[in-house]
Amino acid sequence: MTTSTPPLREAARAIVLDAEDRVLLLRYDENGGFWATPGGSLEDGEDHATATLRELHEELGVDASAVDLGAQLAERSKDHLVGGRAVRQVEKYFLARIPAAAIDPARASQPDNIREHRWWPLADLHATAETVYPLGLADLLTGVLAHGAPMRPVVLAG
Incomplete structure (x- = not known):
C-alpha cells in the first residue's frame, strides 16, 4: 500500500496580545465549533511576517501600523x-501586540467564517473546556509571559 504526503500549504498565524496580556481568539462553527488564532495561508511570493499582517487586516480590519509584530x-x-x-499545513505562529481598540471587524475584507472574536485572559484560556487551536496555546503563553519568547520556536501538537 502506498501513501503519499499531501501537498504543502504554508500558513502564518498571529498570537495576538493586548496591553492587558489577553489573547484574541476567533470562533468558528465548523467541526463542532472551535476557537483559533487569526491567520491563513501564504500568497505567492509572500513571507510569513507579511502574510501575518495581511491576515490580521483581512480577518480583523487591523491596520499594519497598529501591529507590533514580534x-x-x-x-x-x-x-x-x-x-x-x-493538505499538509505548516503553520508558523508569531507574537503580535495590538491595542484592543485597533481591532475593527467592520473593516475586515475577508472575515471567512468567523462567528465571533473574544479577548481571553490567560486564566480563562487555561480553564475553558472549549476547543482551542493550536493545542497547547495556554501553556505556550504562560511561558512567553513569564520568560519571553523561546530561543527556538516551540513545536506544537496537531
Whole structure:
C-alpha cells in the first residue's frame, strides 16, 4: 500500500496580545465549533511576517501600523482538508501586540467564517473546556509571559 504526503500549504498565524496580556481568539462553527488564532495561508511570493499582517487586516480590519509584530513563537504541522482537498499545513505562529481598540471587524475584507472574536485572559484560556487551536496555546503563553519568547520556536501538537 502506498501513501503519499499531501501537498504543502504554508500558513502564518498571529498570537495576538493586548496591553492587558489577553489573547484574541476567533470562533468558528465548523467541526463542532472551535476557537483559533487569526491567520491563513501564504500568497505567492509572500513571507510569513507579511502574510501575518495581511491576515490580521483581512480577518480583523487591523491596520499594519497598529501591529507590533514580534518573534516566531511556535510551529505546527497538521494534515487536514482545505476546500475538500487534503493538505499538509505548516503553520508558523508569531507574537503580535495590538491595542484592543485597533481591532475593527467592520473593516475586515475577508472575515471567512468567523462567528465571533473574544479577548481571553490567560486564566480563562487555561480553564475553558472549549476547543482551542493550536493545542497547547495556554501553556505556550504562560511561558512567553513569564520568560519571553523561546530561543527556538516551540513545536506544537496537531
